[in-house]
Amino acid sequence: MSAASCLLTEDQFLCSICLDVFTDPVTIPCGHNFCKTCITQHWDKNVTCQCPNCKKIFNARPELQVNTFISEMAAQFRQSAQQKASSSSSSSSSEHRVSKPGEVPCDVCTGTKLKALKSCLVCLVSYCETHLEPHLTMAGLKRHQLIDPVENLEGRMCAKHDKPLELFCQTDQVCVCVLCTYADHKTHDVVPLKEEYEGKKAELGKTDAEIQQMIQERRLKIQEMKRSVELGMKDADREIAAGVQVFTALKESVERSQAELMDTIKEKQRKTEKQAEGFIKELEQEISELKKRSSEVEQLSQSEDHLHLLQSFPSLNTAPPTKDWTGVSVRPPSYDGTVVRAVAQLEETLSKQMKKLFEAELKRVQQYAVDLALDPNKVRPRPSQSNQGMDCRCVSSTKGFTSERFYFECQVKSWSVWTLGVAQKLSFWKTKGKLSPRNGYWTVCRMSQGGYFAPADPPVCLPLRSKPEKVGVFVDYDEGLVCFFDTDAATLIYSFTGCDFTATLYPFFSPCPNDDFTTHIAKLRCHIM
Template identity: 55%
Template sequence: MSAASCLLNEDQFLCPICLDVFTDPVALPCGHNFCQKCVTQHWDASDLCQCPICKKVFSTRPELHVNIFISEIAAQFRQSAQQKASRNSSPEKQVFKPGEVFCDVCTETKVEALKSCLVCLASYCKTHLEPHLTAPTLKKHQLVDPVENLEDRMCTKHNKLLELFCTNDHTCVCMLCTVLDHKFHHVVPLKDEYEKKKAELEKTEAGIKENIQQRQLKIQELRRSVELSNENADVVIAEGLKVFTALKGSVERGQAEFIDSVKEKHRKTEEQAEGFVKELEQEISELKKKSTEMEPFLHSEDHLQLLQSFHTLSPTPAVKDWAKVRIHPPSYEANVCDAEESFSKQVKKLFADAKIKKLRRYAVDVTLDPDTANPKLILSDDGKQVHHSNVKKNLPDTPQRFDYCGNVLARQSFSSGKIYFEVEVKGKIKWTIGVVRESINRKGQVPLSPQTGCWTICMRNENEYKALCQTHLSVPLKSPPEKVGVYVDFEGGRVSFYDVGTAAHICSFTGIFCLGKVFPFFNPGPSLGGKNAAPLIICPVNQSE
């Protein structure tokens, strides 16, 4: 030890945090040493895991191991310091670390306490705690983790242990307090009030944790909403750019056509004027020639000669009466109106096409369910076509089958999000399509209306279209659709129908607060002697169109 003392100084073995000789010294990856407990507590109280000296940040908390060599040297320094203190006639007071509780029985070197006794009002190390663990009378004492200032647990007025709680004054009291100052108050054992308050704290803590969790989930929800908004914004911007690019091309073509039509009108006016000018110039030339021929006779003063030669003059050329001839500047207003109408139609068509393209993002695969089909319906093998037959097949009359009306449902059902599918109705003069709830009546006459859980449109007679409600509403269409798109927005409470060919909106059912579980619905209508023999066809949706 003497050799080590010559080379080493005690200051080299002091922890930079507690400023005491190392206890269980550990080395960090950066090379600095600390007490294991000190650096662990330092990290527990900090958001960052870093060296208290050089501030180097560690991405993960280093695994700490006690340095046995430094620990042994530190122990020797500590033992040497204790020996010096024992030889000193007036030893200095032992320095305790903040928050540490030491054994009240130890006389020389104080050892850290293991437990405190609330009856003895003293703290004991492992050795001096032994009687409390073995002696029958002492085993009844209440032991707790080491606490400082046990005298604070005594009633200052009666010098008795504070072991009761007054619920009237909300204060801790001793046994004598209950017969004197708090005689008529309601008092309970300290443990009971402790458990009650602890239960309240646990409940409050649980509520706080739940609130934290709810808010964390809300943060995630909001961030996800922003992400979805960003994704949707990118998609919409891309689609909008395509629309406006097409619109720009359409405007440029329309502009060129407009300019050409105006120039053509001007050219025809110019040609007409030039024709008149040439005709006038020709007449002027002939008239000048006649004037030149007449000039000698006009200047002659010989009566005989004028009269004898007069008959030799050529006749005066015939000329047009130009008094009523006019060139009216053409009106270009019609060209402007035509261009405006054409541009308006093109804009509407472009945005309608963009709308259909957007709806096609929600396309779903739909196939017909033969178990629901009326016995007079003929379904294709792939479940994509249906038409009516006058021959009734012998099929089991199950609860899910339509027995009277020529209806059939899809195999697939939907209850959330947005869906879209397209049905070809080309060549038909009677049909009904839409979506219906699973609870739709399958037997007998089936009334179709939103009140019965059905959102459908139909073609009745030729070019007569209706939205099927309690009172059927006529839907005027400029031309019969060849393909109908069906769009369902569950969150928005909307069922809409579109003419896919013209991208025109046909009609919508709105304000549907609870669509629930729905199935695509089809009725191809009766054959009508072959006039309505064409099938309803569920078309594949091309999202790239």
């Protein structure tokens, strides 16, 4: 038997369906051999009974009997193959293991599935190392294309021609088989799959480089944002500490003023009480003397001793010397103006502290100072605040702002009437509208009567203590904040908060009256930071 098996080729011991050594081999009427289970399952899946090799059709399903001769030969061949496999290098033992989830299993293994080592694009089957052996040793199977194990091998076959997808149509950007190039893709640009693979792989390399660059940019942006947050936290802590210090000082000033007020009132009350106590003591002493004299007079009037009464009468007939209390009184102390003076003194103290705060705040916002230039060619009528047609015109800076913070100053000392602030670009054409945030203007105005107001919604009168000679304007676009400062007095004139900026902001100026507007603009230009 052993000698006979040596005369047979290895192909004769393999089932053409499972491509493994025969298990219970059977011979069908056309003479071809298959594993009994393989041919039975094959016929169960098809309506007609057909030989997988020669395609011969049988009208009735043949009765299958195990071919004992081939079975014995296959068993001997299997034993020989197992001995050969067991003597192979131990370095390949890692490939002989059960497939894990996510790994491609061997399609031939029955029972426990081993990990597939390769997949065949011709057979559309994945093989473990043992079942891959025929593809590595048999001449007919060596020509098959093997790839690293993959799932869904059916998807690598042309659905129309049942051929491997070995080419790529650059015209339609699809994978095709050889027969497709003679039909639907006959005139198209078709290249080998490997060639297109190399090109696409190079493109993916560029794409990956771009993605990595984007990742790096975003990482840098994250670091930048984290640094901004850290700086913000430090600024917040510093601001909180400064605020706590200021409010603690203010609280101490209020408490100190309150204590001084209470001490002043109590001191006045103590003086009044002390004065009253002195008067009462004197009165009580006089009452005591008068009572004593009254007792002596009563005792003398009851005496029967004529001589004694006459001798004592001169000294007891008159009242003892006392003080004239008619004009003496104790008046409650007057507290008129006490609280007012205390509050005024507190206000003066707070004003000094507020001045220090505004000086510090002004220095802080002045670090955002920008250089501006006015554009005399963009002079427009200024929106009015009343129905009176004043000959007022306005001009904007050539530079606009759409984010962040900026600060500028303007000398207004020589103007009797003026308007200063910022305006949105879209608002420049609203010549018939009024100055207000609703129309895109955030300004402060000095009226001809000498008063000041902020054209808010509604307008706000500004009771300024002094006439500003230089006005500073600070804008925080992102926070929606516009602040006006009297830079010489280091005081806050007015603040617009919660502003909704939707367009470019331009510094906005209107010196009125405009009898010599060009001269005003020339002067104004010199004082813009």
